[in-house]
Amino acid sequence: MGHLRIDGEHLTIKDVVDVARNGLLVELSQEAVSKIKKSREYVDSLVEKEAVVYGITTGFGKFSDTYISKEDTKALQRNLIVSHACSMGNPLPEETVRGVMLLRANALAKGFSGIRLETVNTLLEMLNKGVHPIIPEKGSLGASGDLAPLANMVLVMLGEGEAIYKGERMPGREAMLKADINTVELTSKEGLALINGTPVMAAIGALTVYDSLNIIKTADIIASMTLEALKGITDAFDERVHKARGQKGQMITADNVLKITEGSNLTSRQGELRVQDAYTLRCIPQIHGASRDAIYYARDIIAIELNAATDNPLIFSEDDMVISGGNFHGQPLALAMDFLGIAVSELANVSERRIERLVNPQLNDLPAFLTKRGGLNSGFMITQYSAASMVSENKVLAHPASVDSIPSSANQEDHVSMGTTAARKARLILDNVEKVLAIEAFAASQAISFREGAVLGKGTRRAYEEIRKHVPPVENDRIMYxxxxxxxxxxxxxxxxxAVEETLGELE
Known part of the structure; x- marks a missing residue:
């Protein structure tokens, strides 16, 4: 496996996935090395001449008016990390931690942060050797960025805190020693450069968006199976209908469903069995399509944030300027992640209603609860209960985090984004959606098994075959989970x- 060369400008969501999940190694580009060195030299000159610059020769937050002498700069940075490491709760997954480390390094590679090259290289060495700091999931307000969780990450760089190394949880110093990585002593600006930014919410967001792009295609495939199982009407997916409205996601979904079901002898035309279907079948393009558009919006916001300078202050050495701004504020991500959570929750909402149509004999011509001997067997009765439970939970989780703000740092930081909470919620929602779609696939494949002489569509046949490799039809009640x-x-x-794209080519 090669290396990913980062420069703060070209990181993609796929790169984040390759590093976070597949262990792709990371190194700085030569251009990034030059920019980091130049920025650091400028910070050193400011310290040497004792200029008053926020976060370099001053305290933080409400203490920004407190001058710190150059003799105390190392103590200032260490105190910043240990005092800010206030996250609590379960550790973030290791893949998320790897994403966080990558995104922080990529932001530092832009050369606006004033950090030393060796400090960035220590972070990358930890990433490449698999030293994953324990970062508790709760504690970020999403402005000034992800301060508390990032401080927990930096603790391990100092030989403090805890880390996972080769599957074992241990003290940070021990992990660094076993991995043969030198710990660092932070100096002026470095602690602030490492913890002031949005990489936690952005890493969670990148992984969630990537999985959401998979889930919207998966939802189209599984909905197509249900459409066939219920002898749904394909006229509602006619290209002319969707062009007449013009919504992009809607047109893509309708096209996908027609491709997936092409060649099926189970689908019907309007007037053959009934004039029109219920909304959960007829409006698949409108419902899935709207979620698809929202997922694309979140993808675009995350794609920008992956290459953003989000710490404060920013060093513009060529202009002899250090500017205090607010790029650490997670509002763009907070809104996008809330929107993403709402959008994917709808995929489960409509999926559960399709499950009900599959199992309820009043709504179809199939055996009640998809079992041949109902009464003796409960069949798929309780699978719908499980789906309904998760859909209901998502309704709670989908409440937006971004509409709330609690002032902090004695009202100096008087509006915060709650972006990390929004990202974490979107991740939880997506997990429920994946499970509900799994239940629909289970029920749809069972319903199809009752259709004698069925010829499935080009795509649905491949999906059905994939299911049958792992899950046989349910003849009598068995342990369903x-x-x-x-x-x-x-x-x-x-x-x-x-499976479907191997036959049909890439779906949108």
Whole structure:
């Protein structure tokens, strides 16, 4: 495996996934090295002449008017880290921590932060050797960035805190020693450069967006299976209908469904069996399409943030300027992540209603609860309960975090974004959505097994075959969660998308 060369300008969501999940190694570009060195030289000159500059020769937040002598700069930076390491709760997943480390290093590579090159290299060495700091998930207000969780990350760089190394949780100093990485002693501006920014919410956001792009395609595939299982009407997906409205996501979804179901003898035309279907079938393009557009919006916001300078102050050495601003404020991500959470929750909302149409004999011509001997067998009755439970939970989780703000630092920081909370919620919502879609796939495949002489569409056939590799039809009641868990893993891994795209080519 090669190296990813970062320069603060060209990082992509796919790069984040490759580093976070696949262990891709990371190094600085030569241009980034030059920019970091130049910025650091300028900071050293400011300290030497005892200029009054926020975060370099002053305290932080409400203490910004307190001057710090150059003799105390190292103590100032260490105190910043230990005092700000106030996160609590369960540790963030290791893949998220890897994403956080990558994004912080990439922001520093832009050359606006005034950090020493060796400090950035220590962070990258930890990433490449698998020293993953324990970062508790709760404690960020999303402005001044992700201060508390990032401070927990930096503790390990100092030989403090805790880390996971080779699957084992241990003191930070021990992890650094075992990985043969030297700890650092921070000096002027470095602590602030490391913890003032948005990499936690951005890392969670990048991974969630990536998985959401998989889930919107997966939702189209699984909905297409249900459409066939219920002999749905394909006229509602006619290109002319969707061009007449013009919404991009809607047109993509309709096109996907027609491609996936092409060749099926289960789908019907309007007037053959009924004039029109219920909304959960007929309006798949409108519902999935709106979520698709929202996911694309979140993707675009995250793509920008991956290459953003988000600490404060920013060093513009060529202009002999240090400017205090607010790029650490997570509002762009907070709104995008709230929107993403709402958008993907709708995919589960409509999926659960399709599950109900599959299991309820009053709504279809299939055996009640998809079992041949109902009464003796409960069949798929409780799978719908489980889906309904997760959909209801998502309704609670989808409440936007960004509408709240609690002032901090004695009202110096009097509006905060709650962007990290928004990102964490979106992640939780997505997990529920994946599980609900897994249940729909389970029920749809069971319903299809009752359709004698069925010829499935080009795409649905591949999805159905993929399911049957792992989950046979349910003849008599069995332990259902085992199959549901298998399907959840298939949804998460992108197995449905991969199988269908092998036959149809790439779906949008």
């Amino acid at each position: 085992v199959d549901m868990d298998k399907l959840d893993k298939m949804v998460k891994s992108g197995a449905f998308v991969k």
